[in-house]
Amino acid sequence: MGKKDRIRPPKPCDICSKEADVQFRIQTNESGNWRIVCKTCQEQAASSADYLYGGTWKRKKRN
Template sequence: MSRDREKPCSLCAKSAPVLYRIQYDESGEWIFVCRECWNRVSQDNPFYVYGGTWKAHKR
């Protein structure tokens, strides 16, 4: 049984096998973002908090 799967990025909606759980604005809401969006919103952002990595392939 394969456990590979993908989820959409909360910002750009592209599906990805690895997403990053983050907070990036004053709302404090946790979202999952792809690497491209993560790079964009984490730079010089005082609201940025990393909360872990979601991976499609589970061990």
């Protein structure tokens, strides 16, 4: 008996609204608001001086 795969519904990017299987939790200003963004938007935001990485969200979890 194997473990069930945990697949969650995709989330839209908070910036471009594109759905992705892997997204990133980031902050880009001092307001303290976290955003879930796609890889493209995360790479663009990483150049900001206020950028803060908060983790990775994956649609398909391992266990």
